[in-house]
Amino acid sequence: MKWKKIGKIFDPTYYELPNNCKEFAQSPQVLVFDNFIRVYFSTRERDQTGKYLSHIAFADFDKQFNVIRVSNKPVIELGRLGCFDEHGIFPLNVLRAKGEIFGYIGGWNRRVSVSVDGSIGLALSHDAGLTFQRIGDGPILSSSLNEPFLVGDPFVKVYEGVFHMWYIFGTTWKMYSDGAPPDRIYKIGHAVSQDGIEWEKHEDGRRIVSDKLNDNESQALPTEIKIGRRHHILFCFRESSDFRKNKSRGYKIGHAYSDDLLNWTRDDVNAGIDVTEGAWDSDMLCYPHLFEMDGEVYLMYNGNEFGRFGFGLAKLDR
Amino acid sequence: MFKWKKLGRIFNPLEVKDKPWLKEFAQAPATLVFDNFVRVYFSCRPERDASGQYVSYTGYVDLSRHNLLKVVGLSEKPIMELGGLGTFDEFGTYPTSVVRNGKETIAYYGGWTRCESVPYNVAIGMAISRDDGVSFTKQGSGPVLSFSVDEPMTVSGPKIRRFNNQWYMWYVAGNKWRLADGRPESIFKIRMATSIDGVSWKKMNVNLIESVLEEDECQASPDVIFFQNKYHMFFSYKYSSNFRNTDRGYRIGYASSDELIHWVRDDSKAGIDISSGDEWDNQSIAYPHVFELDGKIYMMYLGNEVGRFGFGLAVLEDYSI
Numbered sequence: 340m341k342w343k344k345i346g347k348i349f350d351p352t353y354y355e356l357p358n359n360c361k362e363f364a365q366s367p368q369v370l371v372f373d374n375f376i377r378v379y380f381s382t383r384e385r386d387q388t389g390k391y392l393s394h395i396a397f398a399d400f401d402k403q404f405n406v407i408r409v410s411n412k413p414v415i416e417l418g419r420l421g422c423f424d425e426h427g428i429f430p431l432n433v434l435r436a437k438g439e440i441f442g443y444i445g446g447w448n449r450r451v452s453v454s455v456d457g458s459i460g461l462a463l464s465h466d467a468g469l470t471f472q473r474i475g476d477g478p479i480l481s482s483s484l485n486e487p488f489l490v491g492d493p494f495v496k497v498y499e500g501v502f503h504m505w506y507i508f509g510t511t512w513k514m515y516s517d518g519a520p521p522d523r524i525y526k527i528g529h530a531v532s533q534d535g536i537e538w539e540k541h542e543d544g545r546r547i548v549s550d551k552l553n554d555n556e557s558q559a560l561p562t563e564i565k566i567g568r569r570h571h572i573l574f575c576f577r578e579s580s581d582f583r584k585n586k587s588r589g590y591k592i593g594h595a596y597s598d599d600l601l602n603w604t605r606d607d608v609n610a611g612i613d614v615t616e617g618a619w620d621s622d623m624l625c626y627p628h629l630f631e632m633d634g635e636v637y638l639m640y641n642g643n644e645f646g647r648f649g650f651g652l653a654k655l656d657r
Numbered sequence: 658m659f660k661w662k663k664l665g666r667i668f669n670p671l672e673v674k675d676k677p678w679l680k681e682f683a684q685a686p687a688t689l690v691f692d693n694f695v696r697v698y699f700s701c702r703p704e705r706d707a708s709g710q711y712v713s714y715t716g717y718v719d720l721s722r723h724n725l726l727k728v729v730g731l732s733e734k735p736i737m738e739l740g741g742l743g744t745f746d747e748f749g750t751y752p753t754s755v756v757r758n759g760k761e762t763i764a765y766y767g768g769w770t771r772c773e774s775v776p777y778n779v780a781i782g783m784a785i786s787r788d789d790g791v792s793f794t795k796q797g798s799g800p801v802l803s804f805s806v807d808e809p810m811t812v813s814g815p816k817i818r819r820f821n822n823q824w825y826m827w828y829v830a831g832n833k834w835r836l837a838d839g840r841p842e843s844i845f846k847i848r849m850a851t852s853i854d855g856v857s858w859k860k861m862n863v864n865l866i867e868s869v870l871e872e873d874e875c876q877a878s879p880d881v882i883f884f885q886n887k888y889h890m891f892f893s894y895k896y897s898s899n900f901r902n903t904d905r906g907y908r909i910g911y912a913s914s915d916e917l918i919h920w921v922r923d924d925s926k927a928g929i930d931i932s933s934g935d936e937w938d939n940q941s942i943a944y945p946h947v948f949e950l951d952g953k954i955y956m957m958y959l960g961n962e963v964g965r966f967g968f969g970l971a972v973l974e975d976y977s978i
Contacts, residue, residue, distance in 0.1 A: 420841060421775040421810045421834040449773035453743040456770075458804060476833075477809030482780065484797025484856075487744050512743030521742055536806075544797075 340571065340594065340611035342638055342653035347619045349398055350649040351382055354409045358394040359384045365393075365646035366430035366560060366626040367639040370440070370468050375399050375407060376632065377468055378639065379414065380650065381429040392417060393427030393447065397468070402632070404652060415442065415462055415471040423448055423458040423478045430560070430626075432493045433468065436502070440464040441535055442471040443493035443504070446478065453512045453521050457491040458482070459504075461536060479537075480506065480530060485544025488512075489525055492560045494628075495535070502532040503600065505561035505572060508544075513555075515580035524554075524579045527561045527572075529600075541601075548574065548595045549605045555579045558593065564629040564636060566655075570597045573610060573638070575625040590625035592640070612638065612653060619643060620651060659889075659911070659928030660975040661956055666937050667726055668718050669967040670701055678703050678714050678735055684964035685752030685878065686957040687816075688948045689762065689790050694719040694729055695950065696790055697957065698736070698764075699968065700751035712739060713749035715766060717790070725955070725970055736764070737784050737793045745770055745780045745800050752878075752944070755790060756817045762786040763855060764793050765826065767813035768800060775834050775841045779813035780804065781826075783856070802826065802850060807862050810834070811843045816880050817855075820888075824852040825917065827865075827879035827890070835873060837898035844897050847879045849917075865920050866892065866912055873897035877907070878944040881917075884954060885976065888914045891927065891945040891956065907943035907963065929956065929971060937966045944968075 351364040360382035370377045377399050383391045395415050399408040415431065418424035424446025432443040444460035458478035462471035482488055489509030496503050511524040526546040532538045550556040561574040572595050578588035594610035595603040614621050620642030628639045636655035642648075670683040683699045690696075697718050702711045715737065719730030736753070740746035746768025753766040768782045780800035784793035802812055811831030818825045830848045834841040847866045850858040868874035879892045890912045896905035911927035912920040932939045938960030946957045954973035960966055 419809075419833065420836075421772070421778070421831070421843075423804060423809065425774060450743070451771035451773060452747055456743075461806070475806035475809070477804045477806045479806055481803040481805065482745060482799045483803060484783070484799050484801055487797065487799030509743070512741075514742070523743070 340609050341656040342612040343656045344612070344615065345404065345652040345654060347642070347649055347651040348400065348404050349378070349380075349406065351380075352648065354398075356382055356396050357410060357413050358382075358392075358396075360394055360396065362647050363393075363645075364396075364398075364649045365641055367628050367641075367650045368430050368432050369628060369630040369637075369639065370433045370435070371630065371632050372467075375401055378650075379431045379433055380646075381427070381431075390449070391427070393429045395428050395431045410469075412470075414469070415444070415473075418446060418448075418460075418473075419476055422446070422476050423456075423481070424460055425449075426455070430492065431462075431471070432495055434495055434497075436497045436535060440468055441495065443495050444473070445491040445493055447491075453523070455489070457489050459490055459493045459506060474536065480504070480540075482508075483540065483543050486528065486540070489523060491525075494560070494562050496563055498565070498600070500533075502535045502538075503563070504530045504532070504538060505547075505563055506530065507559055507561070513579070522580050523557070525557050525559060527558045527574060547603050548572070548593070551576065551593065551605060551607060552578060559590075560626045560628075562627050562629045564631070566636065568598060570600055571595070571629075572597075572603070573627040573629060575627060586622045589623045590645075592624045592627055612640075619648065626650075658926045658975075658977050659973060661929040661971040662974045663929075663932070664726060664970045664972060666960065666967055666969040667720065667957075668697070668699070668728070671966065673731070679716055680704050681711075682713075682964050683967045684959060685814075685944050686946050686959075686968045687752070687754045688946065688957070689755050689757070690948075690950060691722070691789070694722050695725060698753050698755055698790075699964075700749075700753060710771070711749075713751040713769065714739070715750045715753040715764075722950070725950075732791070736786070736791065737795060740768060740795075741798060744768070744798050745778075745803075746782050747771075748777070750782070752814055754815050754817045756819060758855065760787065762790040762793075763817070765801070765815035765817045767815065775810075775843075777811075779811045781812055781815045781828060796856070801856065802828065802858050802860075805860060805862075808832075808848065808860065811845055813845070814877050814879075816878070818881055820883060820917065824855045825881070826850045826852070826858060827881060829877055829879070835897055842897055843875070844873045845875050845877065847876045847892060861918070866890075866910070866922050869922065869924070870894065870896055876910075878946075880945050880947050882947045882949065882954070884949070885978075888917055889947070890914070890920060891947050893943040893945060895941075901962075906941035907959075909942055909945050909958065929958070937961060938969060
């Protein structure tokens with residue numbers, strides 16, 4: 340793949356967002372309408388303890404990617420006390436299927452010995468994506484024998500009537516240096532469903548994408564598209580410690596392809612996108628999202644500081 | 658109607674010396690029968706940690722098969738370690754239920770983690786022993802039964818049984834945390850799942866037992882036995898708030914079923930209650946475990962403060978439909 344960067348298209352600090360959110364527009368997720376596109380993203384509020392809560396908001400763009408509207412009320416409430424998504428939703432992966440608008444929730448909740456855990460939930464929209472309501476308080480995909488924690492980052496597509504989900508699961512929490520909070524390692528998994536509600540992990544604990552850096556590589560936010568007969572996933576990957584400020588260890592975009600949705604070949608050379616010196620995405624590329632519109636393939640993604648100052652767009656150069 | 662005769666307390670953790678991991682509590686007894694002894698698994702705790710909180714281990718005590726009031730052995734160490742950093746069972750393995758499967762013994766247990774907004778969360782783990790139940794190896798670092806749409810939290814209290822070539826797990830699932838005087842209290846109900854291999858489980862996704870005290874009645878320890886052509890479930894239940902050291906604490910309830918799915922609750926048939934006077938079980942009675950041994954039916958149960966002072970034994974004296 341080869342991408343032509345169009346540039347940053349949304350900066351959250353220019354807008355008034357619901358839930359007291361000031362910064363961050365992370366993990367853009369697209370729902371295409373006839374005359375515009377709606378881009379859901381995760382933005383942040385600080386709570387009384389000084390910690391962040393991630394909320395979902397959206398921005399609507401015309402088809403030349405100018406902002407025409409920003410959500411003025413919450414798209415989905417955070418989960419109830421003690422639920423999997425009590426402290427944040429990141430991302431909300433949205434798609435139309437079987438006459439419904441599905442919103443897959445990457446839900447986060449806080450722990451004591453480590454910072455967080457996560458599971459994947461489901462909400463539906465009955466007002467064209469303005470708001471979403473959960474089908475229940477609990478998750479549709481959660482931890483299991485070989486996927487012990489941090490099940491998140493859902494991305495769902497329907498092929499030949501079967502729902503496919505690419506997601507991540509945690510494998511390890513590790514203390515890399517004395518006194519530092521534990522950091523996590525996560526890998527990409529795959530699950531299938533007939534109805535989008537009842538999911539089966541294709542193989543509990545199977546990592547579908549091989550490591551490139553080392554065992555400690557963290558892989559996040561897979562996104563998938565079929566071009567011709569070949570399936571491609573893009574994702575972001577990094578070292579699992581000292582990755583926040585050290586550019587050489589931070590997020591970059593990885594790529595893998597498959598012709599059968601089972602076996603994936605890692606092929607980062609053909610990710611086709613890298614950082615741009617001096618630009619908003621000079622240090623880091625993360626949280627990719629692939630979508631099609633009017634016959635073209637696009638990629639949205641975050642740049643420096645994990646999307647604190649918004650997201651950008653690239654177009655597939657065919 | 659069941660009529661139980663209490664035989665007295667059979668294990669008091671406060672009398673155990675020199676086992677730092679077994680200082681307080683002996684909760685949720687579960688039996689495994691051997692030729693000459695009955696192994697009783699229970700969960701116990703070291704002293705509170707630096708943050709003032711408990712962890713929970715599972716150990717066992719062996720009783721003479723010919724005299725269940727006589728202790729003949731005690732586990733040297735916990736039957737399994739706590740989980741690693743960030744795992745579901747990092748802070749506790751309680752309760753544990755065991756079943757034989759050929760030469761193996763399989764344990765299902767509640768694994769405890771600590772949360773920020775609520776005190777804890779629980780999911781069910783699985784471990785296998787190949788040394789007659791002395792030590793168990795976890796089947797993964799994650800749970801075998803976890804959270805789902807209708808079971809959002811505190812999936813705990815497994816009781817494993819096999820009937821008619823099928824595996825059955827009765828357990829409890831939380832449906833919410835309710836704030837009582839600013840303190841979150843878990844509300845949990847009895848649920849059931851089935852499996853053909855003990856690994857892959859299908860949840861029934863219904864509350865099995867109607868609530869009688871209040872909508873938020875908490876139900877625990879659903880222990881099922883087949884006896885005289887019927888399935889009998891003994892469980893414990895309590896009010897959702899203000900239940901510590903009052904008459905709102907645990908009592909033992911009863912339900913029956915012909916086919917393991919539909920259960921008719923009738924606590925008046927349970928036939929066992931708190932003791933009077935200054936007995937160890939004069940305030941509450943909880944976590945029944947019912948088993949058959951050498952032609953008799955027995956019940957083990959916890960007394961006051963949910964096992965802080967150990968567990969006791971009762972024998973079935975009389976049963977009539």
